Amino acid sequence: MTVTSGLTSDNSESGTGTVFSTDSPAPFAVALREAVRRRGLPLDRICERLTARGIRLTPATLSYWQRDRTRPERSDSLRAVVALESILDLAPGELSGLLRPQRPRGRRPAVRIDEHATRRLYGPASRQEQALGDAFPRFNQGIAILLTREVLHLDRRGCVSRLTINHLVRAVCDGPDQLINLHFLDDPDAGLPEATVHCGQLESMRQDAASGGVMLQIGFGRPLSFGETTTVDYEIRTASQEHPTTLHERGIRGNQDAYLLQVHFPHDRPPAICHSYYRENASAQQRKVRPLTVDSSGAAHLYAAQCRQGIYGMSWQWPDEDS
Structure with missing residues (x-):
């Protein structure tokens, strides 16, 4: 399964990136x-x-x-x-x-959204762009994702059964009221998954027939003010999948505080090999490949702090696969 994140605001080291408050409402x-x-x-x-x-x-x-x-x-x-x-x-x-100590005076810096960052991450004519259409360059504009935690559960055959996603997001301007996430399932022909939103409001869920991407639009319940934070928490349960999965990825456009992925494998069928990796973009090879240990509960996890732009993932090999 591949997951496309709700994108963060670009904040490059050039000194002209997005600037936003680091405080929640005082x-x-x-x-x-x-x-x-x-x-x-x-x-x-x-x-x-x-x-x-x-x-x-x-x-x-x-x-x-x-x-x-x-x-x-x-x-x-x-x-x-x-x-x-x-x-x-x-x-x-x-x-x-x-009241806190005085903060610097002056106008609030304008938010700069790099409309090309998404395309640099996924490449031209990607299935992400195909699924999102004209909204692709600027979707999730106005919010920054600070933290993401995903928990992936696999069934006894190694197929995806459910995925839980938690986000902490911050408004980088006044007015954002929703987050969009895009998921690509191993078996898109199985139809729409079942979605349960625990924090936020599911406003729409649809599947793009050409790319197979499932897009969820989750509302915050009200427009956020500049600097305000909120959480999004939801779970998707897939219909019966036919193909065991061998990886899970999340694309991050840049400057996210942390990403945590937990994968729960079948107790009676742990993977023969499991490792984490990083890719600069969708066409790049895996780098920073590190072996991961499956613990006594049958789970392995990937933790990345101070995430920069790129694709963070975990892959594994089932014991009955050819080496």
Whole structure:
């Protein structure tokens, strides 16, 4: 089985790559949003009460603080935070104590998406491009995948029975609301697999007849704000497969914090040989080939940290295959 990842944003070492916040929404923003909700006052009413105390603040600024678009840093803004604690019936320091040190000023850097990165990874006229069509160069724009964990279960014949995928993703701009993953099964003629989404919302699943790729569109439930993280967790169960599988791969366009793959083999039929590898692109040979041990539970795993662009995989040879 080959899996095409939801792609990360390109962040090359040239200094002109994608730049995005490394923080989840600040505790201050979360606490302010919850305090405003509990108090039940509209933002303009809150601003009127601040004005009565000699502090000028706009509803738009308050809205930005709640969404972590901006944070209080100037002296008048810090005075407003202290006053908000009283207006919102909070204890002294309950908001102001959550403010972090000042961060650099200036406009938020624009997100640069390298539209050619996907094609460099898979090559021209790839089946990934065939399956995605016009969306191929920029699919999953607006999110970066930070962590991926996959758990692959094989049946007694060595065929794929189910695959669990977990992603931690971060928004690199305001507004992304979904992730797309593309899976290529060993037996595409077996039809669509059964998909169960545990975290996220399955919005669509379809199979491209020409390439055999199965595309899942999983919604986050709402648009994400810049820097916000969310998780996607789902499982696919295949129909009866005819061909034992001998590898599993994931394509990563670049700069992913970690990738973990676990493969559970049949207890009574462990592989004769099992190893991990890396390929720069779909047409490159395997490099960094390392033997893997199948543990007492019948599983082997591949772990890669600080992943760069390339294809990360595990392959094995069944004991009854020709050497």
